[in-house]
Every structure is written in C-alpha cells, then in structure tokens.
Amino acid sequence: MNPYEPILTKIKKIIPETPTITTFVLDGKPIEFEAGQFAELTVLGVGEAPFTPSSSPYAKDLEFTIMKVGRVTQKLFELKEGDTVGVRGPFGKPYPLKEFKKKDVFIVGGGVGFAPLRSLFLALVENIKDYKKIYIRYGARTPKDIVYKYLLPEWQKIKNVDILLTVDVGDEEWKGRVGVVTTILDEIPVDIKTTPAIVCGPPLMMKFTTQRLVDAGFKDSNIYLSMEKNMSCGIGKCNHCRVGRFYVCKDGPVLTWKDVKDIEDPFL
Ligand SMILES: Cc1cc2nc3c(=O)[nH]c(=O)nc-3n(C[C@H](O)[C@H](O)[C@H](O)COP(=O)(O)OP(=O)(O)OC[C@H]3O[C@@H](n4cnc5c(N)ncnc54)[C@H](O)[C@@H]3O)c2cc1C
Numbered sequence: 001m002n003p004y005e006p007i008l009t010k011i012k013k014i015i016p017e018t019p020t021i022t023t024f025v026l027d028g029k030p031i032e033f034e035a036g037q038f039a040e041l042t043v044l045g046v047g048e049a050p051f052t053p054s055s056s057p058y059a060k061d062l063e064f065t066i067m068k069v070g071r072v073t074q075k076l077f078e079l080k081e082g083d084t085v086g087v088r089g090p091f092g093k094p095y096p097l098k099e100f101k102k103k104d105v106f107i108v109g110g111g112v113g114f115a116p117l118r119s120l121f122l123a124l125v126e127n128i129k130d131y132k133k134i135y136i137r138y139g140a141r142t143p144k145d146i147v148y149k150y151l152l153p154e155w156q157k158i159k160n161v162d163i164l165l166t167v168d169v170g171d172e173e174w175k176g177r178v179g180v181v182t183t184i185l186d187e188i189p190v191d192i193k194t195t196p197a198i199v200c201g202p203p204l205m206m207k208f209t210t211q212r213l214v215d216a217g218f219k220d221s222n223i224y225l226s227m228e229k230n231m232s233c234g235i236g237k238c239n240h241c242r243v244g245r246f247y248v249c250k251d252g253p254v255l256t257w258k259d260v261k262d263i264e265d266p267f268l
C-alpha cells in the first residue's frame with residue numbers, strides 16, 4: 001500500500017468546542033490506532049497536516065479536535081458534515097500503557113493539547129482497574145476556551161478519576177481556579193517517584209510544566225511530552241521533524257524529558 005495515499009472518508013459530525021477549536025467526527029474508522037499515535041488529515045485540494053486523534057482507540061468513530069491556525073485548518077473549518085477528507089496513518093509510537101499499570105497517571109494539558117490527552121484518558125478509563133488513580137490537570141486561557149465542557153461532568157463522576165481545571169482569566173460565571181496551569185501543580189497527590197506525568201500543550205506551557213514536574217521530583221524518564229514539530233512525510237523519510245537525534249514522526253510524537261532535555265529549546 002502507498003503510505004502517502006490517504007483513505008477517503010466523510011465528516012459525520014462537527015462539534016464546535018471553543019471559538020477556535022472544533023471536534024471533527026469522521027464516519028467509521030478509516031484507521032486503527034493506539035493512544036499517542038497520530039495521523040495525517042488531508043483537506044482535498046489544499047494539503048495535509050498531522051493531528052493526534054482525540055477519540056478513544058476503542059471507539060467506533062475516529063475524532064480529531066483541531067485548532068484553526070493556518071492554511072489547512074482554515075479550509076478544514078470551512079467544510080460541512082458529509083464533506084470528504086482523507087486520513088493516512090497511524091504514525092509514531094503509542095504511550096507505553098503497560099508501564100503505567102498499577103501506578104497513578106498524572107495528565108497535564110493546556111489549550112488544544114487536551115485533544116490527544118483525551119484519547120489517552122479514554123484508553124486508560126477503558127481498563128481503569130489496571131491503574132491506581134488518573135489525575136487530569138487542565139488549563140485554558142478563559143472559560144470559553146475550555147474544550148469538552150459537555151464531557152467533563154461525566155468524567156468527574158468516574159471512580160478514581162480526579163480532575164482540576166484552571167483558566168488564565170476568569171469571567172463572572174467562573175467559580176473555579178484562576179492562574180496558569182502550573183498554579184494547580186502546587187499540590188501533586190501522587191507517589192512522585194513512580195508516577196508517569198503526561199504533558200501536552202503550547203510550547204511555553206510545556207516548558208514551564210516540565211520544569212515544575214522536575215522540581216517536584218518526577219523522574220526525567222517518567223515525564224512524557226508531546227512534541228509537535230512541523231512534519232511532512234510522517235514516516236521518517238524527509239527530515240522535517242528532527243529534534244536532536246529523534247525523528248518526531250517515527251520515534252515520537254511522545255518523547256520523554258530524559259530523551260530531549262539536552263537539546264537546545266526542545267519545545268520550539
Ligand atoms: C504529532 C502532532 C499532533 C498534533 N495534534 C494536533 C491536534 O490534535 N489538534 C490540533 O489542533 N493541532 C495538532 N497538531 C498541530 C497541527 O499539526 C498544526 O496546527 C497544523 O499543522 C497547522 O496546519 P495549518 O496548515 O493550518 O497551519 P500552517 O499554515 O502550517 O501555519 C500557519 C501559522 O500558524 C502557526 N501554527 C502552526 N501550528 C500551530 C499551533 N499548533 N499553534 C499555534 N500556531 C500554530 C504557524 O507557526 C504559522 O505561523 C499536531 C501536530 C503534531 C506534529
């Protein structure tokens with residue numbers, strides 16, 4: 001099979017999440033994947049861009065939660081339910097879920113970075129008895145920028161799930177925490193020596209969160225970071241996504257702090 005050829009599928013449902021972020025539910029499951037892997041999504045006649053599915057690997061549909069930032073995403077946001085897109089993948093390595101078993105799992109997300117973490121969270125919840133407790137710490141710019149608002153109350157009810165949100169700037173209705181995501185990392189109620197911390201968000205958030213986790217005592221090899229580098233081929237051929245000695249498309253997209261800490265500005 002030609003690895004550059006996308007599988008065509010239709011957009012089944014469009015769910016606006018925030019003013020700039022939308023979830024696209026695709027019809028059926030053109031590709032199988034494991035949490036952490038990504039795919040290239042094609043807008044026909046425009047181009048393709050890499051995205052990590054936000055849906056559970058066990059779900060029957062494939063979903064992506066996407067922020068409108070540039071050429072491909074602008075055109076994607078002009079599409080309607082029933083329109084055709086292409087998908088190729090999966091690419092990269094999944095999270096090593098076997099290594100998380102019998103441990104707490106500490107998930108930290110910022111902005112649209114919650115999208116791949118949602119897929120991870122749903123995969124963990126599917127086998128929740130295998131883990132001690134799942135923590136989510138999520139920060140958005142304002143209450144309007146919080147993704148999955150309609151799902152969070154259900155997730156909060158799941159036994160052994162602990163969710164805490166914060167916004168940089170509140171509004172008159174917001175009763176929760178205010179401050180950047182690191183402000184809700186002051187108390188980390190896990191066994192820091194063994195717990196994996198999984199982080200995804202904008203570059204500055206990744207940088208300061210990683211620093212906070214290192215200071216708190218997390219092992220470098222237990223801090224898992226989603227590296228969102230520019231990509232082209234997705235299969236380790238074009239050199240676009242190189243970070244130090246790693247190809248993010250092949251060796252990532254999730255690398256540990258141990259892998260990247262000696263690289264200058266790994267999050268840029
Ligand atoms: C493995 C991987 C997984 C990803 N998963 C997701 C996901 O689940 N959801 C999602 O929304 N995005 C995700 N991204 C980021 C996504 O690939 C880019 O946002 C996308 O390639 C932008 O394409 P474009 O053609 O619309 O923008 P371009 O035309 O390429 O860029 C236009 C402008 O936007 C800026 N820009 C590009 N990307 C971003 C960004 N992420 N944030 C802010 N500014 C940006 C560029 O610097 C440029 O100035 C992922 C990236 C990788 C590598």
Ligand code: FES
Nearest residue numbers: 232234238239249
């Ligand atoms: S995107 Fe081509 S080598 Fe990684």
